[in-house]
Amino acid sequence: MPFNSSEFLVFYLMVFAAGWLVVGFPRLRIWLMLLASYYFYASNNGWIIGLLLISTQIDYMAGLGIEGSSDPKVRRRYLALSLVTNLGLLGFFKYANFFAGSVYDAAAAFGVPVTWETLDIVLPVGISFYTFQSMSYTIDVYNGRMKAERSWYRFAFYVAYFPQLVAGPIVRARHFMHQIYEPPRLTPQALEGGLQLIFKGLVKKLVLADTLAVYVDHAFGNAGTIGGIEAWIGLYAFAFQIYYDFSGYSDVAIGCARLMGFRLPPNFRRPYAALSITEFWRRWHLSLSYWLRDYVYKPLGGSRMASKLGVYRNLLVTMLLGGLWHGAAWTFILWGALHGGLLVLERALGWGKLVRDYRERTWARIWRAFFMFNVLAFTWLPFRADGWDNMVEFAGALGRNSSAQALTGGLALSAAIIAGGWIYMMAADLIPMRRLALKLPVPVNAAIYALGALAMVVFTSRGTTTFIYFAF
Structure with missing residues (x-):
């Protein structure tokens, strides 16, 4: 659903109107925009919503785990869980065929027989952006730059907010999360x-x-x-x-x-x-x-x-x-x-x-x-x-x-x-x-x-x- 489409215009006007109609109910408003963001993302290809949810859940748990432990080893394990999961998903869906093809070409150049076929992998739109965005949260929690977010749906909204989900800007949690708690105002x-x-x-x-x-x-x-x-x-x-x-x-x-x-x-x-x-x-x-x-x-x-x-x-x-x-x-x-x-x-x-x-x-x-x-x-x-x-x-x-x-x-x-x-x-x-x-x-x-x-x-x-x- 690209911005330069009539479908997005209709979608945005509906979300805009609904969001301001329930502005007096902060929890409902964030839930509404979170579900709208998931619909926006899934409209391109339904299955990719699962990858977004995996990154969200892992980083949400990792943030709480890092903040909840004073043991450096435990904290590093939670950080590693976040980095390995996010970079692993990004690496597989974006780079698996590239590296496999590079190995194949190098082997062929030296006369080494290699027989494998590239995988039919579809690149999930926006994965490079939301992966970096979500990882920055766990890194910042680990380095003490911000507190872990305890509300799952608020954290999920930060990761999935639809205007910047598929092509940025890449937003830092410490610059965005406080806005979710502030009463929104539409000034002239x-x-x-x-x-x-x-x-x-x-x-x-x-x-x-x-x-x-x-x-x-x-x-x-x-x-x-x-x-x-x-x-x-x-x-x-x-x-x-x-x-x-x-x-x-x-x-x-x-x-x-x-x-x-x-x-x-x-x-x-x-x-x-x-x-x-x-x-x-x-x-x-x-x-x-x-x-x-x-x-x-x-x-x-x-x-x-x-x-x-x-x-x-x-x-x-x-x-x-x-x-x-x-x-x-x-x-x-x-x-x-x-x-x-x-x-x-x-x-x-x-x-x-x-x-x-x-x-x-x-x-x-x-x-x-x-x-x-x-x-x-x-x-x-x-x-x-x-x-x-x-x-x-x-x-x-x-x-x-x-x-x-x-x-x-x-x-x-x-x-x-x-x-x-x-x-x-x-x-x-x-x-x-x-x-x-x-x-x-x-x-x-x-x-x-x-x-x-x-x-x-x-x-x-x-x-x-x-x-x-x-x-x-």
Whole structure:
């Protein structure tokens, strides 16, 4: 039941209305939204609700067990139960065929006969997201960052809350659980802010991301024949397609939650205005970035290592795991390795001070951000490519000759969206755009929303695509 469907609109309006009708009955309200969340998740594929319930039950018991014991060994056993269960389910359903296939390919390369068939495993939507979310709870209880939740249905609601269940943001229990106990309020500011986020998210997805998707698919599907101009526009287009697609989902999720009285964390902060890879990860997929920082990078030793090599190792391991989290393919691992290598390079060369100097000069900052956008666009190549062969073929297309006549029709539209998107992102980073929007006359703001609504109607008439991160 994707956000960009009429089924979700009907579902959400029913849950929204019912939730506020019973607002005076807190227990009933949470139960109602919990059952609605289970229905939302099961509507995709009924059996996967069982996996969600297993993770919920194990982590609920593990949290109570950790808090209820002063014996370090017992506490570690409960933590291990949570980690092994969650990572075991994630590993089997997401990575079993990948690792089996890798072993098969390695054996074949050395002439070792291996005869097995891959399993017919369906990847449960959202498992990467709710697994990390649920695990963070038991880790936080173990480390004393929060108390264990004693109410099963409240904890289950935290894990399964439908706006962020299948594609984030990844929410920390210590930032969300207290909201369940607080009386919800729908202030005029929350109503306006929630509706604006939903509208903005749908425009990003239906108008911008889906438009770019057509030309991205064309470019990568015809990597052997397209010219250099088409290839570069296709690469830039994917950089913005995935941003508009994923940030659009996050905007809708955060907006839907806000209208129901809950606050979810922001997930994006104008990532292509970043001046370095380090800064990019402080702007892109923030909930995952902070999760990897707090639950992988810092436990490995973070930046506190005695040697620089230890810090570099921690950066590489963290980003390799981040790449693997995104997908069960070597191309995703390569994507993580590229980002890890660039983070190490920045740290080794001391580029942080250089970036601070750029920030003081507007034009230098713009040129630096443009350079970094080109670097980031190139790192998206293995992420989007359909395997090694497609990646190599597309990389070769980037250097091909092509005529200016190639820039016609759809490619010209894609180029305009890319240029407009980057210019707007830089302007929003340099100028307080929200205050500017508030100063616009009401008729101008109304016209902007009307044009956005009209664009959604026009562009969705040709059909729409699923959100990219549903595959992760």
